[in-house]
Amino acid sequence: MNETKRWYITNDQSVNKNIIEEAADVLRTGSTVAFPTETVYGLGADATSEKAVAKIFEAKGRPQDNPLIAHVATKEQLQRLVKDVPEYVDKLIEAFAPGPITFVLPSNGTCADNVTAGLSTVGVRIPDHPIAQQLLKACDIPVAAPSANLSGKPSPTTAEHVWEDLQGKIAGLVDGGATGVGVESTVIDCTQEMPIILRPGGITKEQLEDVVDRVMVDPALANDQEKPKAPGMKYTHYSPEVPLWVVKGSVDHIKSIIGKEIKAGKRVGVLASTKIADQLDINPTISLGENLQEVAANLYDGLRKFKQSDVDLIICQAFSEEGIGQAIMNRLRKAATLYIDE
Secondary structure, three states: OOOOEEEEOOOOHHHHHHHHHHHHHHHHOOOOEEEEOOOOEEEEEEOOOHHHHHHHHHHHOOOOOOOOEEEOOOHHHHHOOEOOOOHHHHHHHHHHOOOOEEEEEEEOOOOOHHHHOOOOEEEEEOOOOHHHHHHHHHHOOOEEOOEOOOOOOOOOOOHHHHHHHHOOOOOEEEEOOOOOOOOOOEEEEOOOOOOEEEEOOOOOHHHHHOOOOOOEEOHHHOOOOOOOOOOOOOOOOOOOOOOEEEEOOOHHHHHHHHHHHHHOOOOEEEEEOHHHHHHHOOOOEEEOOOOHHHHHHHHHHHHHHOOOOOOOEEEEEOOOOOOOHHHHHHHHHHHOOEEEOO
């Protein structure tokens, strides 16, 4: 691949329709297209074609034993890929789809083997983003789409992040501006009597329990020895260019850690909530926002902003694990080279 075509979504719907049709045609003919979802940008390819899906792994440098998520536009399209769907899945689809939730269900063999990584299950989701919806409806095929970044780097929440990582390695990029949620979808194992969270994300455990009585959390989230069943569990993810330390504790504790490293001659960059950032008075500090929703939306951009030329170390505060905070801390633990408790 030598040239990546970049389409810019505009306010002109007729122009946008042509862009969507052109991008859909690229997907139908077996090439890769990056596009925005409500979580992060995805790198898409025809999920029924092993040859097309192989181009995703090649562009990202992603290990091929890591399963991918198939994206579809409707519940009907989801049902074409799976079998043996428990009754509670209908409730979850009605409550949360389209949205940042992925359902892991028994595969009926429609998706290529390199989508499922040889497993008998497939992860499927219905994204809640107008561009993603239009693209999936236009191409009318399931689209395998992991995050559109080099494997291991922070996920892309803007088209510029995708361009930085994959220009020249993919066929096209639909530039639809910044995404919304910021962390990936919640992945739910729906092959058992009750749903099991395999990866925390945009839909929280509390929200799920409002719809179905009981929701389990997969032991692999707390135990690295467990065999992973979902994307984003097996390998180091989300890592910035420079070492990242996550520090739990008071402002004074965070200050003391930063001060010690600065005294040792390190150039330290800081990621924190607006409240903590205002109290630290350290430069450079990036404020991730005033609440956990804002932190989730800004986290990956913050991790990408610090370069080796600017800092030797990033120190990030640890956040509450309530609600979407569980997903934030899941990503930070995977990205961190060191976790410091008070």
